[in-house]
Amino acid sequence: MSIPRKGSRSLTVNDTTYRWVVSVHNNTVNLVVELDSAPGQRLLAYFECRDLYIRTETGEWRFHSQKQSIRPAHVKRLILHALNSGWKPQEKLGKPFTIRNAAQIAATIDVEAIHSRQVSPDAQEAYIKEIARDFLESSMCLSLCMDFEMYDRLLESEPQTRFPIADDNLQQLGLTFAVFLDSTKADGRPVIALQCNEFPDVIEHYWWIC
Structure with missing residues (x-):
């Protein structure tokens, strides 16, 4: 089944016209591209959502809007990359050509570096959830709970017993771990x-080597 014309857009790249449409599902922005006429194999690209949060009067963070933006220039970059990587839009292939790191290839706002230390404690809006995820994926976070004292406390504790991880900068942003x-x-x-x-x-999980 071809992409419906209603709700989709067309784009011409190197004298070939494509049709593309964007949807959001499970915190992922999905881009589908195919030939506008006699479509064959589809191009399917995945982008992570970028959720902008704003601070309430009580200092809590509240979701404001989704800011991942996909423009024709981004779609063009993905089309050219896919064609150079083996996408065959004219051939009737059942399996789509998939790109999972689409934001990096398309150079959308999603590839901007997210450094929590660059966000002011007084900031009234931020990609705060990404800041939290970035911190948990960093070696800094893991190092805060890898000392011998914490090691012993964790191994001797009941599962799910929570111990706080202190980070002054992130606490000022209203994030605790x-x-x-x-x-x-x-x-x-x-x-x-x-x-x-x-x-x-x-949340991040790690195997702890005893």
Whole structure:
């Protein structure tokens, strides 16, 4: 089934016209591209959503809007990249050509570096959830809970017993974190979890080598 003309857009690249449409599903922005006439294999590209949050009068963060923007110039970059990487838009292939790191290739706003230390504690708007995720994925966060004292406390604790991770800069932004021993073990090794208290779905798991 071809992309419906209603709600989609056309784009000409190197004298070939394509049709493209964007949708959002499960915190992912999905881009679908195919030939405008006699379409064959589709191009499917994935972008992460960029959620902008604003501060309420009580200092809490509230979702404001989704800021991931996909423009014709971004789509053109993806089309050219896909063609150079083996996409065959004229051929009737059942499996789409998939790009998962689309933001980096298309050079959208999503590739801007997110450094929590560059956000003012007084900021009234921020990509605060991304800041939390960036911190949990950093070695800085893991180092805060890897000292011998915390190691012993975690291994001796009941699963899901939470211990705070202190970071002064992020606390000023209204973000707090915890580390705990997960109830699951991988290959007999304990698994620890690092989690943002304000955004529970922002969580990282690590196998702890004893």
